[in-house]
Amino acid sequence: MDLRRAKNRLLSRVLARFPSLVDRWARGRSFARDGEAGPWAPLTKPLAACRVALVTTGGVHLRSQPPFDMANPDGDPTFREIPSGAPRGELVITHDYYDHRDAGLDLNVVFPLDRLEELARKGRIMGPAPLHLGFMGHVDGPLVERLVRETAPAAARRLAGTGADVALLTPA
Amino acid sequence: MQRAVEAAGIPTVSVSIVKEITLQVRPPRAVFLHWPLGHPLGEPGRPAQQRQVLLDALGLLETATAPGTLLEPGYPWKRHRYEGE
Numbered sequence: 001m002d003l004r005r006a007k008n009r010l011l012s013r014v015l016a017r018f019p020s021l022v023d024r025w026a027r028g029r030s031f032a033r034d035g036e037a038g039p040w041a042p043l044t045k046p047l048a049a050c051r052v053a054l055v056t057t058g059g060v061h062l063r064s065q066p067p068f069d070m071a072n073p074d075g076d077p078t079f080r081e082i083p084s085g086a087p088r089g090e091l092v093i094t095h096d097y098y099d100h101r102d103a104g105l106d107l108n109v110v111f112p113l114d115r116l117e118e119l120a121r122k123g124r125i126m127g128p129a130p131l132h133l134g135f136m137g138h139v140d141g142p143l144v145e146r147l148v149r150e151t152a153p154a155a156a157r158r159l160a161g162t163g164a165d166v167a168l169l170t171p172a
Numbered sequence: 173m174q175r176a177v178e179a180a181g182i183p184t185v186s187v188s189i190v191k192e193i194t195l196q197v198r199p200p201r202a203v204f205l206h207w208p209l210g211h212p213l214g215e216p217g218r219p220a221q222q223r224q225v226l227l228d229a230l231g232l233l234e235t236a237t238a239p240g241t242l243l244e245p246g247y248p249w250k251r252h253r254y255e256g257e
Contacts, residue, residue, distance in 0.1 A: 012210075016208045016209045017208065019190075019206060019207070019209070022190050022209055023190065023191065023192050026190050026192035026196075027192050038174075038199070038200055038240075039175055039178045039200070040178065040239045041179075041181050041183045041200075042183065043183045043233045043234060047234060050233075053182075055173065055177065057173075058210070098209050098210040099209065099210050100210055102210065102211060102215065102216045103210060103211075103216070105216040105217070106215075106216030106217050108216075108219070109213050109214065109215070109222070110210065110211075110212060110213065114219075115219065118219075119223070119226065119227075119230075124227070124230070147173075152175075152176035152177075153179075153180075155176065155177070156179065156180035156182070157180060159177060160180045160181060160182055164182055165183075166183045166185070166230075166233055167174075167177050167182050167184045168184075168186070168187070168226070168229055168230070169174050169177075169184060169185070169199075170186070170187050170212040171187070171188065171189065171190075172209065172210050172212070
């Protein structure tokens with residue numbers, strides 16, 4: 001493993017231990033493109049009739065898919081499609097920018113597919129959506145523009161086209 | 173990202189663990205938990221905790237009436253008993 005990746009992983013462990021450091025870091029940066037409240041899609045049917053899609057930035061993908069780009073310091077704006085029926089052993093995490101040792105022990109910490117299935121058995125939701133999306137949350141520099149202009153709308157269209165009624169987003 | 177999905181007509185809710193980013197981005201609906209990065213649903217092997225966060229988030233889809241709704245359940249990290257534990 002090269003030195004830069006080792007440094008990123010070490011930093012991620014420090015930040016996981018000290019949430020106040022994360023807040024301080026975030027205050028010095030700008031994440032919003034405008035101060036406006038965004039679009040609004042109201043819930044139009046009961047939750048019990050909804051299929052829930054998961055969208056995580058925790059670097060989750062299938063073992064058979066290309067891992068996220070850890071070599072580019074600006075990150076990776078692409079996403080991976082994860083079908084609901086994917087064998088749990090096929091789900092892996094590629095992400096050097098947060099401490100995912102706990103998520104590695106129990107993926108529900110960032111990608112609660114098992115919990116969604118339980119809620120479906122109890123009738124609280126109709127079920128997990130057929131398709132979920134995995135992103136790697138570190139995207140910086142010129143790739144931010146690509147994420148906003150290309151990847152995010154494409155991801156949204158994909159969810160809408162595959163029968164997701166609502167989406168739960170879990171950042172890492 | 174959340175805005176793009178919402179703009180496609182799909183109601184969204186996020187679990188946030190960095191309040192500063194949430195306040196800047198103003199997602200349509202979010203549950204904020206002051207927990208360590210990498211743990212939006214909580215701890216590994218604590219399904220009751222994970223379930224509670226999930227129910228809080230999904231519940232917000234039913235109760236929120238305006239964009240920018242932020243729910244802060246205030247569960248302390250590790251020191252809280254959840255229903256079913």
